[in-house]
Amino acid sequence: xxxxxxxxxxxxxxxxxxxxxxxxxxxxxxxxxxxxxxxxxxxxxxxxxxxxxxxxxxxxxxxxxxxxxxxxxxxxxxxxxxxxxxxxxxxxxxxxxxxxxxxxxxxxxxxxxxxxxxxxxxxxxxxxxxxxxxxxxxxxxxxxxxxxxxxxxxxxxxxxxxxxxxxxxxxxxxxxxxxxxxxxxxxxxxxxxxxxxxxxxxxxxxxxxxxxxxxxxxxxxxxxxxxxxxxxxxxxxxxxxxxxxxxxxxxxxxxxxxxxxxxxxxxxxxxxxxxxxxxxxxxxxxxxxxxxxxxxxxxxxx
Numbered sequence: 001x002x003x004x005x006x007x008x009x010x011x012x013x014x015x016x017x018x019x020x021x022x023x024x025x026x027x028x029x030x031x032x033x034x035x036x037x038x039x040x041x042x043x044x045x046x047x048x049x050x051x052x053x054x055x056x057x058x059x060x061x062x063x064x065x066x067x068x069x070x071x072x073x074x075x076x077x078x079x080x081x082x083x084x085x086x087x088x089x090x091x092x093x094x095x096x097x098x099x100x101x102x103x104x105x106x107x108x109x110x111x112x113x114x115x116x117x118x119x120x121x122x123x124x125x126x127x128x129x130x131x132x133x134x135x136x137x138x139x140x141x142x143x144x145x146x147x148x149x150x151x152x153x154x155x156x157x158x159x160x161x162x163x164x165x166x167x168x169x170x171x172x173x174x175x176x177x178x179x180x181x182x183x184x185x186x187x188x189x190x191x192x193x194x195x196x197x198x199x200x201x202x203x204x205x206x207x208x209x210x211x212x213x214x215x216x217x218x219x220x221x222x223x224x225x226x227x228x229x230x231x232x233x234x235x236x237x238x239x240x241x242x243x244x245x246x247x248x249x250x251x252x253x254x255x256x257x258x259x260x261x262x263x264x265x266x267x268x269x270x271x272x273x274x275x276x277x278x279x280x281x282x283x284x285x286x287x288x289x290x291x292x293x294x295x296x297x298x299x300x301x302x
Contacts, residue, residue, distance in 0.1 A: 025225035028059045029276030032069045037282055049076050053084075062225060063096035066290045070096050078113060090114060091127065098131040099183040136178065136185045143181060143201075144190030146170050150201055167201060168208045175217060180226040199231040206238035215239075222275060229277040250280055 032055070039048045052073035061070035074093055077084035085092070090113075097104045104110060111121050149163045174181050181198060190196045205214050215236060221227035237251040250260065250268040260268065260280070269279040278286060 022223075023059055023225070024223050025059070025062070026223055026229070026274070026276035028055070028062065028225065029064075029229055030273060031055050032062075032064060032067060033276075033278045033282060036067050036069070036286075037278075040285070045076050046080060049073065049080065049082055053077075053082075060225075061092060061096060063093075064228075065100070066286050075113065078116070087117065087119070090117060090119065094124070094127045095131055095184070098128050099188040101128050102189060132187065135187050139174065139178060139181050139186045140190050142170060142174070143186050143196055144192070144194045146201065147190065147194050147196045150204060155204075164204055164208065168205060168210055171201070171205070171214075172210065180218075180221040180224075182221075182226040184226075199228070199234050202231050202235045203238050206235050207242055211235075211239055219275075229275045233272070233275060233277055249275070249277065 031051075035048060035051045035055070038051075039045070052069060056070065056073065061073075063070050071093055074084045074089055076082075097110075105125075111124060114120070114124050146167045150167060152159060152163055171181075178185065183198075186196060188196055202214070202218070205211060208214065218227050218232050218235070222229055222232050233249040233251055237247055237249045239245075240247055241252050247268065248271050250265075250272075265280055272279060272283075277283075
């Protein structure tokens, strides 16, 4: 085998090894929060577009509900006439916002963006319906029942423990057969308009006998991008709370008045970064801005 062929084979092997390497979405989330933080400070939208473009070239986009990174990337790019992928980019955005469509369809600016690229509201609705048809019907049916069970009698009485055990078994079965029941598999609204925020169900696994298994398994799904860091740390810190243990992520506090020493804050922020979640200070800023945005939105509709 001559040197040229050997060199080509090495290049091919290197390419496939890079492609086969699993992406770690903890790194993705940390980059998103870093970009968002820089934007808030520097107000440099063009630099933000470049940073997001580089990020989305490596990672299939996600859509943090309070950052909306992929949607903002497209809106910023459109405003400055930068290429965001055209119709392909807009189709990707549909899959990201589709779980929230019940609320998103009220956003007239969203439809205006699509209309600008020759996609009317009827076509947008059809794309969302196509996405819905692609959901896992078995899991949608199962988790519609699970969430109804979870909230039975407002989680009071002797059936709470039994229902949580049933939902534990459903999650274990789902992990084994389908992986994590993400929004891209079951949506956010189930049968009979049942609201299905997975973080709520996982939160009630904090007292499960299978907690240690969930703690390890869900971390794998955070890394794969299927389980959000918030869903994970809510469950873990709830376990710490009900067992009177030291908080790991500082979740069960009011963001505006964190009662932590500087050493506690440093420890918590380090733990948060390790899972792809923003610092206490940045969380507070994001939450306040989000609440302000929601208040403005509601006042404009009233």
